[in-house]
Amino acid sequence: MTNRQQSDRLDPATVIRAGLDLLDEKGLDAVSTRAVADRLGVRINTVQWHVKTKARMLDLMADAVLGEIPLTDLPAEPAERARELARRFRRGLLSHRDGAALVVGTYPAEPGTLAFAEALVEALLACGLGDREAAWTSWAVIYFALGLTQEEQAVDHRPLGDILARAISATTHPALHRVAGHLAPGSFDERFEFGVEAILAGR
Template structure:
């Protein structure tokens, strides 16, 4: 049976969800699909290329449909959807962080986010940098969230650091969701 690039990406996503990013390889995909590695290599010439395709598939799960009309609400909603797409896959943020895919879904998402920010009246450079800031913030926070499942910062020992001691309770009590909403609001003030 002939396999497509989509089959390769789908198999990689299944491996990602089951065993994490470190388990994705040309060999594990070939085994899952019941094909030789050459078949996988035909569709993804290298591991780096494969990970770009997987990252694009993850970002592609952030729907661009039914967005709010107001630019700020639209940008916030897009960023929320981006985060949810990352969280939908084990190590999703790690996979996307480790790539720089100039692929259709990633470009479509960036287009929608930049358009929302431009609609808010920001000049081109500020719109681009705000887009990057939202993406990087979301990737970093989500990567931390996925790396700490079931753990909290309740055991945070700041030692003799007076500024950290002053804010320790806020660090312990705040959820990733709250931190995300706060950060996005600050970036889109």
Template sequence: MTNKQDGRDRGSRLDPATVIRTALELLDAKGLDALSTRTVADRLGVRMNTVLWHVKTKARMLELMADAVVGEAPLDDLPDPPLERVRELAHRYRRALLAHRDGATLVVGTYAAEPHTLRFADTLVGALLDGGLDERAAAWTAWTIIYFTLGLTQEEQAAAHQSPNGRLTNTVSETAYPALRRVLGHLDAESFGERFEFGLSAILARR
């Protein structure tokens, strides 16, 4: 009886922010595949319906989690020059994704039109507009940067759970894939930071 009462008391004190914070803790501990509204409820010591009262569905919970991750990319103290501002925002975005296990996969799998995500996008687009791009170019360049960062970071986080070079070294033979074999040394798990800089520079060079 006491345990049930304690659970009700904890449930009455819950709010969406607490649910999302707990869900992010579970994400870091167990990964995205192990995350569910039930595991969040178990961590909080409440019924699953109590969690659903605050986040409605698992999909909605993931959207709010993704927005919280993006919210960890600070938008203050940015450089004044527009191009430097864009670069710094991209770096902060990547760091926010890397700060959580499966962070990029979480964000890729949602379409979170939520405050943190919208503020980040607005700041990025604003920097590109300040840099002289027209509206279409600013919008499409911003999305290119975001999609590139998400894709590379998703690969980087997946590679962290593999042996060095993963299966690529064992699969790419000089006979079957000669071009890939030649560049294999530049595709190791240690080069993600350099690849990010290269790709970002390539995107901005075409602005």
């Protein structure tokens, strides 16, 4: 079968779906155009026909993750709408293994990403923010959600609490020692709500 015949059996959506399935099964480090080709039973050139490069494939995968975030049935009140969008963003990242690590490394100007960004910025503008404040607050919310979710998804592999306990004492780092119980991984839901509220309160 020629590469063109193989390509005709596929479409970009099928390639991206296979990439997301591979992500969920094996993690981001296992995702490549060759691995997706193997999963689909086609040649690597066939996958590249649709997505060109690994970087482009990851962009489209990240956009697909954001495209899964529901943008309907949102609260009418703008600040609560922004909070709910932030919650849905985090849930969308958590719905895929290494979802935050995937999205944080991409910047796709694609339909799913743009639709989510439009909804978040619109909510912030409706709160009365100026153009710059709405844009920068949206970045703050997204960066915070990505960072916290990336930590949450990696927590089993990074025993930060144990590392911190061994590294500090009341003598060497009194402030850190005092609050150490609140710095260890865990309570992600509460930390997320606190952080989003702090960002929006300072808008």
